[in-house]
Amino acid sequence: MTIPRPAAVVVLAAGEGTRMRSAVPKVLHTLAGRSMLGHAVTTARALEPERVVVVVRHGREAVVEHLAQIDPEALVADQDEIPGTGRAVQVALAALDAAQQVDGSIVVMAGDVPLLDAGTLQQLLLAHHEDADAVTVLTTEVADPTGYGRVLREPGTGDVAGVVEEKDADDQQREIREINTSTYVFDAAVLRSALTRLGRDNAAGEVYLTDVLAIARGDGGRVRALRTDDTLSVEGVNDRVQLAVLRAELNRRILEDWMRSGVTVVDPATTWVDVDVDLAQDVTLLPGTQLFGATTVASGATIGPDTTLTDVEVGPGASVVRSHGSLAVIAAGATVGPFSYLRPGTVLGEGGKIGAFVETKNAVIGTGSKVPHLSYIGDATIGDHTNIGAASVTANYDGTTKHRTTIGSHVRIGADTMLVAPVTVGDGAFTGAGTVVRRDVPPGALAVNATSQRTVENWVQRTRPDSAAAEAAARARGLRPPDDPAPAADPTPAPEDKDTAR
Numbered sequence: 001m002t003i004p005r006p007a008a009v010v011v012l013a014a015g016e017g018t019r020m021r022s023a024v025p026k027v028l029h030t031l032a033g034r035s036m037l038g039h040a041v042t043t044a045r046a047l048e049p050e051r052v053v054v055v056v057r058h059g060r061e062a063v064v065e066h067l068a069q070i071d072p073e074a075l076v077a078d079q080d081e082i083p084g085t086g087r088a089v090q091v092a093l094a095a096l097d098a099a100q101q102v103d104g105s106i107v108v109m110a111g112d113v114p115l116l117d118a119g120t121l122q123q124l125l126l127a128h129h130e131d132a133d134a135v136t137v138l139t140t141e142v143a144d145p146t147g148y149g150r151v152l153r154e155p156g157t158g159d160v161a162g163v164v165e166e167k168d169a170d171d172q173q174r175e176i177r178e179i180n181t182s183t184y185v186f187d188a189a190v191l192r193s194a195l196t197r198l199g200r201d202n203a204a205g206e207v208y209l210t211d212v213l214a215i216a217r218g219d220g221g222r223v224r225a226l227r228t229d230d231t232l233s234v235e236g237v238n239d240r241v242q243l244a245v246l247r248a249e250l251n252r253r254i255l256e257d258w259m260r261s262g263v264t265v266v267d268p269a270t271t272w273v274d275v276d277v278d279l280a281q282d283v284t285l286l287p288g289t290q291l292f293g294a295t296t297v298a299s300g301a302t303i304g305p306d307t308t309l310t311d312v313e314v315g316p317g318a319s320v321v322r323s324h325g326s327l328a329v330i331a332a333g334a335t336v337g338p339f340s341y342l343r344p345g346t347v348l349g350e351g352g353k354i355g356a357f358v359e360t361k362n363a364v365i366g367t368g369s370k371v372p373h374l375s376y377i378g379d380a381t382i383g384d385h386t387n388i389g390a391a392s393v394t395a396n397y398d399g400t401t402k403h404r405t406t407i408g409s410h411v412r413i414g415a416d417t418m419l420v421a422p423v424t425v426g427d428g429a430f431t432g433a434g435t436v437v438r439r440d441v442p443p444g445a446l447a448v449n450a451t452s453q454r455t456v457e458n459w460v461q462r463t464r465p466d467s468a469a470a471e472a473a474a475r476a477r478g479l480r481p482p483d484d485p486a487p488a489a490d491p492t493p494a495p496e497d498k499d500t501a502r
């Protein structure tokens with residue numbers, strides 16, 4: 001059966017969220033790389049409604065700005081000082097009707113129920129249309145219903161007679177464990193009519209959306225409930241403790257989906273994967289791996305242990321060990337780590353290597369090229385099959401401006417080479433250990449500029465005669481027996497200093 005499309009989805013996000021104790025509006029708190037509002041709007045859009053409207057009030061500016069980024073098409077409805085979910089839907093419907101009167105079904109959902117999935121809402125829509133309901137409400141049974149609206153069922157039919165809020169319920173009603181999840185499908189005409197008749201004559205003095213159910217029932221409409229067993233999927237977030245519980249649950253669900261589609265997750269408890277991450281078959285995630293943002297990992301690649309990647313593209317068969325990266329590309333068969341830091345603009349070519357204790361930024365490293373140890377490569381282009389010796393650095397910053405280093409293919413950069421940018425090293429060129437490259441090196445040339453070594457004989461003996469170093473030196477020169485502990489005066493006179501060319 002085709003799933004009926006709603007005319008509109010209303011997302012309620014005007015509430016204050018006091019218990020979050022945060023300067024950030026509640027619905028902007030995130031889980032799995034998406035705000036709670038983002039989760040709600042994504043779910044709403046999956047139903048392909050004609051329009052989505054978000055009701056705002058508390059933290060309006062921040063919420064509206066965020067909404068413009070994630071869903072610029074969504075309408076904004078401003079709730080006024082009149083409190084309550086009923087008021088929120090009144091302003092939402094007014095905003096919708098102002099453009100064009102809504103006809104058909106309207107889904108209402110809360111902006112702080114991040115695990116609510118489109119599949120559940122589609123079931124709710126199906127039930128609503130199959131039975132030609134006036135209102136269909138999503139409910140669940142909980143062990144402790146304190147604080148929730150209780151669902152009153154009619155004896156016999158099991159239809160819904162209404163919802164009574166905790167504050168207004170009598171002792172017998174408080175025993176009911178079936179609760180309203182604040183998720184509904186309304187017939188637009190029924191909703192429009194009932195909203196005009198809501199009062200504030202209740203314990204909270206608020207305009208209750210839940211009163212619409214009894215009104216619709218009184219008008220002769222059919223009000224039904226769809227009960228879900230998946231209580232966590234309909235749980236709202238009121239504080240950061242609940243947010244953490246739902247974040248862990250969402251992560252568990254995301255990992256379960258990936259495992260079922262062929263990803264090995266060695267330790268789900270310490271592995272975190274955002275909703276927008278994409279993983280291929282036979283990817284292996286080792287303990288302590290966090291994949292954030294729009295990270296993608298191709299088949300056969302291994303990530304971890306203890307690796308954090310944000311918006312990184314990892315190619316087939318690549319491996320990233322104990323490293324941290326963002327906005328980087330790691331091509332097929334390349335290896336990274338342990339202990340490296342790939343900053344934005346890093347592109348590591350096929351079969352390439354960024355080894356241990358290496359930092360890279362805006363660096364394009366060609367096929368088969370290697371930066372194996374203790375280096376900084378920033379604002380650089382390196383060709384193919386080039387090797388960068390240990391502890392080499394691109395000195396890309398002159399204190400004012402950043403400059404680029406260009407290194408060709410089949411280059412051998414000696415250990416501890418300083419490449420003072422802007423500078424170019426041609427294809428097939430070499431640099432000696434300790435070279436400071438300030439001028440371009442032509443293809444095939446060797447650049448060396450380490451000065452000759454000056455060796456001052458017996459310098460230790462003269463300047464610190466009683467030191468352990470002096471003793472060690474004396475032993476090494478056979479001037480004292482290896483087991484003689486007492487320092488002795490050096491019998492040999494200090495020779496002239498002499499330079500030893502290397």
Ligand code: UD1
Pocket residue numbers: 012013014015016055079082083084085086087088110111112147148149150163165179180181182207208209210236
């Ligand atoms: C509401 C329901 C209750 C249900 C519970 C589920 C009513 C009267 N009660 O309780 O039956 O069991 O949700 O969590 O509807 N909001 C607004 N404007 C407001 C008030 C709330 O937009 O004036 C939004 C909130 O931002 C939130 C949602 O509505 O997204 C629910 O609000 P909340 O205060 O948590 O629910 P209650 O009214 O306590």
Ligand code: CA
Pocket residue numbers: 236237238
């Ligand atoms: Ca709530």
